[in-house]
Amino acid sequence: MAKLTGTRTFEQVLAEIERRIILSGLRVGDRLPGERQLAEELQVGRSSVREALRVLETLGLVECQVGRGPNAGAILTYDPDGTLTDLLRLNLSLSSLTMREIIDTRLMIEQWSAGQAAHGPHAEHTRAMTAALAAMDSAATPEEFVAHDMAFHIALTDAAGNTLNSAIMRALSNTLRHYAVEAVHRLGHTADLQADHRLIHTAITTGTPADAVAAVTEHLGRAYPLATPM
Amino acid sequence: MAKLTGTRTFEQVLAEIERRIILSGLRVGDRLPGERQLAEELQVGRSSVREALRVLETLGLVECQVGRGPNAGAILTYDPDGTLTDLLRLNLSLSSLTMREIIDTRLMIEQWSAGQAAHGPHAEHTRAMTAALAAMDSAATPEEFVAHDMAFHIALTDAAGNTLNSAIMRALSNTLRHYAVEAVHRLGHTADLQADHRLIHTAITTGTPADAVAAVTEHLGRAYPLATPM
DNA sequence: GATCGGTGTATGGTCTGACAATATTTGGTC
DNA sequence: GACCAAATATTGTCAGACCATACACCGATC
Numbered sequence: 001m002a003k004l005t006g007t008r009t010f011e012q013v014l015a016e017i018e019r020r021i022i023l024s025g026l027r028v029g030d031r032l033p034g035e036r037q038l039a040e041e042l043q044v045g046r047s048s049v050r051e052a053l054r055v056l057e058t059l060g061l062v063e064c065q066v067g068r069g070p071n072a073g074a075i076l077t078y079d080p081d082g083t084l085t086d087l088l089r090l091n092l093s094l095s096s097l098t099m100r101e102i103i104d105t106r107l108m109i110e111q112w113s114a115g116q117a118a119h120g121p122h123a124e125h126t127r128a129m130t131a132a133l134a135a136m137d138s139a140a141t142p143e144e145f146v147a148h149d150m151a152f153h154i155a156l157t158d159a160a161g162n163t164l165n166s167a168i169m170r171a172l173s174n175t176l177r178h179y180a181v182e183a184v185h186r187l188g189h190t191a192d193l194q195a196d197h198r199l200i201h202t203a204i205t206t207g208t209p210a211d212a213v214a215a216v217t218e219h220l221g222r223a224y225p226l227a228t229p230m
Numbered sequence: 231m232a233k234l235t236g237t238r239t240f241e242q243v244l245a246e247i248e249r250r251i252i253l254s255g256l257r258v259g260d261r262l263p264g265e266r267q268l269a270e271e272l273q274v275g276r277s278s279v280r281e282a283l284r285v286l287e288t289l290g291l292v293e294c295q296v297g298r299g300p301n302a303g304a305i306l307t308y309d310p311d312g313t314l315t316d317l318l319r320l321n322l323s324l325s326s327l328t329m330r331e332i333i334d335t336r337l338m339i340e341q342w343s344a345g346q347a348a349h350g351p352h353a354e355h356t357r358a359m360t361a362a363l364a365a366m367d368s369a370a371t372p373e374e375f376v377a378h379d380m381a382f383h384i385a386l387t388d389a390a391g392n393t394l395n396s397a398i399m400r401a402l403s404n405t406l407r408h409y410a411v412e413a414v415h416r417l418g419h420t421a422d423l424q425a426d427h428r429l430i431h432t433a434i435t436t437g438t439p440a441d442a443v444a445a446v447t448e449h450l451g452r453a454y455p456l457a458t459p460m
Numbered sequence: 461g462a463t464c465g466g467t468g469t470a471t472g473g474t475c476t477g478a479c480a481a482t483a484t485t486t487g488g489t490c
Numbered sequence: 491g492a493c494c495a496a497a498t499a500t501t502g503t504c505a506g507a508c509c510a511t512a513c514a515c516c517g518a519t520c
Contacts, residue, residue: 168398
């Protein structure tokens with residue numbers, strides 16, 4: 001193995017795995033060689049291979065399973081949400097980020113998504129929004145309400161058709177979950193929020209992009225009073 | 231150590247380190263205990279501690295240095311750019327993301343940032359933008375031009391005051407660097423781009439938010455013809 | 461032939477001990 | 491006081507061993 005890029009062994013393993021993924025045209029669902037085999041092929045210790053796999057797992061690129069058979073070992077996957085959620089949580093713990101910034105970024109993504117979605121949303125996503133609306137109506141607890149509220153807003157983001165934004169939005173939602181549950185507790189009721197949701201849904205399915213953006217801005221301003229409208 | 235959350239040992243180490251960071255109020259710049267000490271305190275093997283540290287390093291939360299003294303060991307840091315850049319690059323390799331999505335997300339962030347920045351940018355960032363403009367004027371190669379172009383757009387994002395968006399923008403810029411260099415090569419000149427840049431700068435310092443958004447939209451539409459204006 | 465059950469085995473997960481590489485600290489010498 | 495050599499603390503790496511897990515295989519039984 002070339003000793004060129006990166007002095008640490010596991011970084012070279014990382015680069016080599018990345019190279020193989022590109023060269024071999026591996027796709028999500030495909031399997032990587034076992035740790036022992038990789039270690040022997042690359043002439044490195046198994047611990048270096050393991051550290052490289054840990055990095056790939058952290059980046060949401062592989063999932064590791066023990067045992068035997070076609071599902072065992074390191075399998076290529078696609079889960080940036082987990083990485084981003086961890087990233088946000090830990091940087092909040094370190095006070096490198098503020099809740100305010102997270103809320104503002106969410107507002108940005110939802111405004112943009114609403115505008116895009118209003119151009120021509122896929123039925124799949126508007127159906128998911130409708131289902132979430134009904135589920136929120138019959139939610140018995142704030143926790144349950146917020147779970148479906150998250151689904152609604154994620155479906156709205158998905159409707160814009162940008163998977164990167166969707167991944168970021170999922171991570172933001174995960175991070176804001178507790179915050180949102182508390183907010184619903186304080187509010188005591190969800191009628192206003194649901195009215196907003198229905199306005200958003202209507203604007204996206206039958207209104208103009210400007211209507212959709214306005215509806216989202218109005219709603220998030222109510223749900224997160226700190227947020228500054230653009 | 232409690233065996234409650236997560237079956238894998240290194241995940242428990244991860245949780246314990248995170249708990250200590252929160253409880254001890256550790257901040258960026260502070261040092262974590264050494265690998266051996268952590269292993270003994272938590273009654274786990276050193277390899278488990280190392281895998282946990284590798285995860286934290288991947289998430290841009292710690293940097294590890296060998297040797298002795300106050301700078302050795304795992305030091306808390308703040309570098310989400312690196313994580314996000316890796317995330318984008320690897321997901322592009324796996325075709326889980328498209329260049330188009332990255333460009334659209336960049337457009338979204340810059341539009342939002344321009345609107346926010348026009349409300350009242352800090353002198354620090356407008357100065358950085360001015361410096362980048364001058365550097366672009368005297369750039370001898372497309373590579374050099376793009377380096378300062380990135381600095382300009384990052385300064386614009388910084389001017390909006392959201393560090394999360396700035397981190398995402400940095401990662402997006404890193405990912406688009408090659409693409410941008412090729413685009414400048416094809417274009418053959420940079421006069422139009424610089425004219426756009428000056429319009430953006432003027433709009434942010436003396437114009438309305440709507441002017442700033444329009445200037446950014448116009449510019450990115452020219453630089454990345456694929457991008458769909460909102 | 462089909463089904464059930466036990467055994468084998470490949471795989472990740474972990475620990476231990478050892479050594480190498482590196483950067484600082486320490487102490488001795490001029 | 492300045493400079494150089496040795497001690498030391500730290501991460502980086504490897505090798506080997508063992509455990510837990512989940513499937514594969516094969517034989518016995520119906």
